[in-house]
Amino acid sequence: MQLTNNRYHLSNGIDPLELVEKYGTPLYVYDTAIIERQYRLMEGSFAVPKLKINYACKANTNINILKVLKNLGAGLDAVSVQEVELGILAGFAPQDIMFTPNCVALDEINAALKLGVRINIDSISILEQFGMEHPHVPVGIRINPHIMAGGNDKISTGHVDSKFGISIHQLPHVFKVIETTGIHIDGLHMHTGSDILDANVFLLAVDILMNVAKNFKYLEYVDFGSGFKVPYREGDIETDLEEVGARISERFNEFCKDYGRELTLIFEPGKFLVSQAGYFFVRANVVKPTPSTVFIGVDSGLNHLIRPMFYNSYHRIENMSGPNGKPRIYTVVGYICETDTFGTNRKIANVEEGDILCLFNAGAYGFAMASNYNSRFRPAEVMVHEGRDYLIRKRETMKDILKNQVEVRFEETVTVES
Ligand SMILES: *Cc1c(COP(=O)(O)O)cnc(C)c1O
Numbered sequence: 270m271q272l273t274n275n276r277y278h279l280s281n282g283i284d285p286l287e288l289v290e291k292y293g294t295p296l297y298v299y300d301t302a303i304i305e306r307q308y309r310l311m312e313g314s315f316a317v318p319k320l321k322i323n324y325a326c327k328a329n330t331n332i333n334i335l336k337v338l339k340n341l342g343a344g345l346d347a348v349s350v351q352e353v354e355l356g357i358l359a360g361f362a363p364q365d366i367m368f369t370p371n372c373v374a375l376d377e378i379n380a381a382l383k384l385g386v387r388i389n390i391d392s393i394s395i396l397e398q399f400g401m402e403h404p405h406v407p408v409g410i411r412i413n414p415h416i417m418a419g420g421n422d423k424i425s426t427g428h429v430d431s432k433f434g435i436s437i438h439q440l441p442h443v444f445k446v447i448e449t450t451g452i453h454i455d456g457l458h459m460h461t462g463s464d465i466l467d468a469n470v471f472l473l474a475v476d477i478l479m480n481v482a483k484n485f486k487y488l489e490y491v492d493f494g495s496g497f498k499v500p501y502r503e504g505d506i507e508t509d510l511e512e513v514g515a516r517i518s519e520r521f522n523e524f525c526k527d528y529g530r531e532l533t534l535i536f537e538p539g540k541f542l543v544s545q546a547g548y549f550f551v552r553a554n555v556v557k558p559t560p561s562t563v564f565i566g567v568d569s570g571l572n573h574l575i576r577p578m579f580y581n582s583y584h585r586i587e588n589m590s591g592p593n594g595k596p597r598i599y600t601v602v603g604y605i606c607e608t609d610t611f612g613t614n615r616k617i618a619n620v621e622e623g624d625i626l627c628l629f630n631a632g633a634y635g636f637a638m639a640s641n642y643n644s645r646f647r648p649a650e651v652m653v654h655e656g657r658d659y660l661i662r663k664r665e666t667m668k669d670i671l672k673n674q675v676e677v678r679f680e681e682t683v684t685v686e687s
Pocket residue numbers: 325327328346348369460462463464494495496497537538539540541633
């Protein structure tokens with residue numbers, strides 16, 4: 270979002286305040302020009318003959334966002350059979366969808382298999398069961414290289430205590446399962462965790478996976494997962510894609526030469542593709558000075574954007590209504606009856622009650638993690654695409670809150686007397 274002449278605007282000059290006027294607050298807005306920018310940036314950073322970018326859709330599953338990514342040429346990474354179904358509804362070809370679940374039962378994997386998608390297996394137990402049932406279906410396996418990476422404990426998935434993947438130390442067991450079931454492993458996968466800050470850590474994991482790959486005869490692809498970092502605050506380090514891309518490509522091309530076959534290099538970014546494309550607009554309900562702090566209470570909370578409370582993540586906050594006002598120090602909080610702080614001691618242009626604030630980097634794990642806690646409605650979603658705005662999810666109503674509740678008719682209960 271650009272600031273010119275005391276006004277913010279989205280791509281094609283669209284004024285976010287007009288969107289707020291039209292659709293109300295709280296409001297998620299996604300600017301597809303930024304999704305395209307990120308996709309092209311990623312696509313251009315790897316010099317390998319066969320590259321596939323699978324959008325990890327758990328970051329944002331609005332079907333229109335899926336369609337935008339499909340039209341850009343992306344495949345899909347799905348972590349539940351419901352995400353697989355959404356992907357198919359959005360128009361992805363089943364062979365362009367990778368199902369990468371963790372700790373699901375064989376039934377769910379079988380359901381995904383019926384839909385024709387690629388399967389990535391996360392445990393030896395499931396590999397064994399799947400291999401006995403479908404020895405002729407090629408599958409990928411998720412390897413845990415035991416690299417400590419990731420912005421925080423909850424999203425760090427590659428370390429030794431992690432529940433994800435098959436440990437590299439269990440490879441002898443994997444080969445036993447291959448031998449006894451005859452199962453065909455056509456891909457290796459790793460996803461060490463989100464927010465990889467250090468390119469060297471990532472490259473170390475790449476090296477480990479390449480060394481493992483030598484031991485598999487029938488590989489068609491290697492999938493390095495995600496972890497590409499986007500800046501959340503000014504001065505944040507961003508994954509240097511150009512550098513990482515060049516180094517991974519070199520290592521990968523070298524490997525393929527030794528291996529004797531041109532494999533597909535797959536990545537599955539979520540956040541990198543959609544985080545910066547999303548903005549979350551809220552209204553300042555109250556400005557509340559206390560002895561130590563000036564709070565701004567907004568018409569949203571952890572029910573709509575849980576990342577600051579769940580991950581301690583930083584989201585830049587700006588005053589859209591008066592961006593050039595005198596900056597003051599505020600703590601921005603939600604209206605939920607829990608401590609739901611969006612930002613502590615932030616310098617924000619002077620805020621009046623009724624002003625519209627924007628939380629940046631709201632395109633990934635924003636709406637996707639929203640709930641109805643405190644019986645609040647989930648926000649509406651708007652997509653800005655090629656100069657036009659589209660409502661892509663209606664704001665909820667009381668009907669949604671009650672939708673699946675089954676009311677017992679207490680007045681009809683008969684009391685049996687003895
Ligand atoms: C969540 C997830 C991703 C995407 O992670 P980001 O940090 O959003 O890029 C990729 N692959 C798998 C298997 C995941 O579970």
